Amino acid sequence: MNKQNQHLFSFIISITIWNVLFRLALSYLLANEIWYLVFVPPVIFFTVMFFTGRYFGLKQWQDLPTDVSFKYHLSNFCIFFIVSYGFYFTDLLSKYEPRVILDYTLFFWGLGLLFHFIQYLKYRKKTIKGIHHNQIFD
Amino acid sequence: MVNELLVIWEDTYKKGQLTFWLFLALKHGEKYVEEIQNFIQEFSEKTISYDEQSLYRSLRKFQHLEIVEFTLKPGNSGPERKYYRLTTSGMDLFEKFIERNIFLLNTPNIIKILKS
Numbered sequence: 001m002n003k004q005n006q007h008l009f010s011f012i013i014s015i016t017i018w019n020v021l022f023r024l025a026l027s028y029l030l031a032n033e034i035w036y037l038v039f040v041p042p043v044i045f046f047t048v049m050f051f052t053g054r055y056f057g058l059k060q061w062q063d064l065p066t067d068v069s070f071k072y073h074l075s076n077f078c079i080f081f082i083v084s085y086g087f088y089f090t091d092l093l094s095k096y097e098p099r100v101i102l103d104y105t106l107f108f109w110g111l112g113l114l115f116h117f118i119q120y121l122k123y124r125k126k127t128i129k130g131i132h133h134n135q136i137f138d
Numbered sequence: 139m140v141n142e143l144l145v146i147w148e149d150t151y152k153k154g155q156l157t158f159w160l161f162l163a164l165k166h167g168e169k170y171v172e173e174i175q176n177f178i179q180e181f182s183e184k185t186i187s188y189d190e191q192s193l194y195r196s197l198r199k200f201q202h203l204e205i206v207e208f209t210l211k212p213g214n215s216g217p218e219r220k221y222y223r224l225t226t227s228g229m230d231l232f233e234k235f236i237e238r239n240i241f242l243l244n245t246p247n248i249i250k251i252l253k254s
Contacts, residue, residue, distance in 0.1 A: 062195075063198065064198055064199065064202055065199070066202075128203060129202055129203055129204075130202075131199060131202065131203065135199070136199060136203070137157050
């Protein structure tokens with residue numbers, strides 16, 4: 001496994017753990033109707049996900065300046081929905097987390113992902129083997 | 139002020155020459171990073187030097203682009219060393235660059251102006 005894939009693999013492992021912890025914490029609070037703390041898991045989840053992406057993204061960029069943001073975004077998208085639907089189909093979600101919320105999230109995030117993919121295709125035209133022309137001989 | 143401008147100009151100019159010196163060192167023969175550094179210092183008459191990190195960063199990019207490759211060889215009682223060399227396309231790229239950009243500075247018209 002090359003270094004690029006090692007970083008991506010570590011990122012996937014990390015975000016899988018964060019997603020599982022997020023789902024467990026949120027469902028626990030909702031199932032026990034602890035409403036005043038419900039905002040905590042999403043805030044922590046968002047913050048931890050942001051810094052995890054930043055950490056591995058920067059590490060990867062310092063190693064080789066290729067744009068892998070779409071790969072990371074796609075991994076994030078897949079893991080989030082695998083974990084979320086996994087929880088849904090194994091009845092681990094609380095009764096306050098109906099499937100429709102996941103479906104809507106999938107739809108709107110999917111649109112965001114599609115937009116990112118189009119941007120990625122445009123960017124790719126200005127690269128050679130993933131490295132932007134400006135970065136090759138800088 | 140002229141001296142200050144000279145330092146700034148040289149600094150920018152030297153930074154832009156990293157690829158040239160790196161390729162020149164590898165055209166001379168395969169080398170590990172420390173040898174590349176020494177080569178650059180020696181052949182630039184100690185006017186140019188690059189830190190290891192910059193060299194490694196460029197080498198990783200060029201290796202990814204398949205213009206540089208390396209082989210692992212045992213070091214002096216330490217870990218194995220990466221000996222870098224130019225690939226065929228790396229050599230081709232360097233020769234074309236030299237022909238179009240470096241030899242140009244050697245044309246009589248330019249030499250004449252520089253010496254006047």
